[in-house]
Amino acid sequence: MPVTLKDIAAEAGVSPATVSNVVNGVSARVSSGTRERILRIVERHGYVPSAPARSLAAKSSRLVGLLVPAADRDSLTINPHTAGVVGMLERELRRHDYHLMLRGIARPAEVTEALRSWRLDGAVLLGFHDAEIDRLKRRAVGEVVLVAMDTYAENPLALRVRSDDHEGARLAAAHLLGLGHRRIAFAGPESSATGVVRQRHEGFRRAFADAGAAWDEELRFTVDTTHAAGREAGTRIAAAGATAVVATADVLAIGIMEGLAAAGRSVPGDVSVVGYDDADIASYATPKLTTVAQDLRAKAAVTVRLLLDRLAGREAPAAAVTLPVELVRRGTTAAPRAFS
Amino acid sequence: MPVTLKDIAAEAGVSPATVSNVVNGVSARVSSGTRERILRIVERHGYVPSAPARSLAAKSSRLVGLLVPAADRDSLTINPHTAGVVGMLERELRRHDYHLMLRGIARPAEVTEALRSWRLDGAVLLGFHDAEIDRLKRRAVGEVVLVAMDTYAENPLALRVRSDDHEGARLAAAHLLGLGHRRIAFAGPESSATGVVRQRHEGFRRAFADAGAAWDEELRFTVDTTHAAGREAGTRIAAAGATAVVATADVLAIGIMEGLAAAGRSVPGDVSVVGYDDADIASYATPKLTTVAQDLRAKAAVTVRLLLDRLAGREAPAAAVTLPVELVRRGTTAAPRAFS
DNA sequence: CTGAAAGCGCTTACAG
């Protein structure tokens, strides 16, 4: 039988309303004498307010959801980038005294259910296709503040945070072009589903245009963002005679490196590889992976700031927030053989 | 203004109690005619029951917390093993229609607050020291069902799930001894804080005893479970003249490999390395890491089953559940130079 | 098979 607000009030000889004010720090409404007295009783009993009761009575739950697409039997954190975001977001929210509810979404209808059943104050959508974001209706969202990460959807119901995908891939390609590569493969998921991949692919081609070089469309490898898919793509990339490859994720790049090795190609001797994200695994690889770094910590911080600003009624930017990226040169890129 | 139970009841011309019974599938109490009618109205309005209201009125929240120690400014998922557990647990809970609340714990008092404020039905404690588990009091825990993972604490307030740490390290050491190694380093955190490390260290020494070999205590390297700490330890291990090393985590092993390389040692040519966990990163490393695999999926499944069994009032094992481990031989172990 | 009533533990105007 945990102690309740009412118990505290009875013991202090005041009304529940007064205890409520003290517990919530509405000090203007309570004399410092009663405040101290109540606080002592609270302390002694180890009173913890009931969050469900608060959510019900107040308009706020101090709860933020992180929604991530996941097939029924899949784990969310197989993707290192997702795992990183989960951790960073939890940390940012905790700093602001909010709680994180993590929820895999197998079917579109679950989004509504997740958003509404817990009266979430806000929710972060990670890894959804642009079209899925665009399909969200006010009716499904309710008053929940939404931040979609890494999306190019246009739905005004969601705030948007992303990093500069176009520039990231441009940097990667420009780096390789500068080293003398011309047969550069681009490996990543289909562009149609997400603007992130489309933007990266465009940035990649922009580097070619800037360099006055032509790009062979046959070097576009459509592949899932997994190590296994990367490995398989690596052998195909080797067979295609590419001297370099830009992958849309580190885990994919590392898979490709393995495929290249299986095909008898050395990295960066025969083929240069550039990843994307600068996840921890990028520096665990041998050689260490050259990659486009995005600042996950900043991304999480901005996401939470947008969320809290909007919750506080402050104006939030209608446009998407785009964070800068940076090329991190490590051990997987070098001049092509012909140049050395 | 989202639609409520009351709205549905009014529209159907029945009492809220009846709608409640229908929504909760208590079909024995409602005629199939009214049930169908109500279900149609629920469907049409996209009614989603309020979880806070349910938690408040009922005894159950269908909410399970995952509590992980984390300094104020730290992210939880820097540790690949933690990231894996987060994903697996979310998936298991989702299958059973429970929700996951993820919570980093910076100070011991936060455990109570986390457990009680949301009226969690259950909570999983991951990565706590045995002593911290043992210090938990009934008063702090309340009615919350607790499962502590990877602990050798004796607190009866917590159910326990772990893998066979003693056997895992014994297998690792036996493998290396069988290859002819004798100067084998053991690298991991201090044994005093967690039984997991102590058990692994004992299993490691048991292999020596079984082989009738002596182990040089100087080859115990106390080191945090991070890549950076591993790298630093790797150079010391090289300097100590070890021909092999057993690390208590894959991420640590990979760091050690880097340190060994920095010291001019090849793996497995000069030094063999065995990791622990068989996290994804184990197969991303070059060469692929020989490691002790624990079945994370099974661990998460057992954790959730224990939790739900206990919630359903079924008997749960008082003893800890210990899951089997397996040695996965890959590319980082070989006979020592002198033998080849 | 169905309903009226109380209650879960809070917050929020509104009075005083």
Next chain:
DNA sequence: CTGAAAGCGCTTACAG
């Protein structure tokens, strides 16, 4: 500065 009262959206015995 403090309290009485209503209400948040459900569930749960208890009657009928």
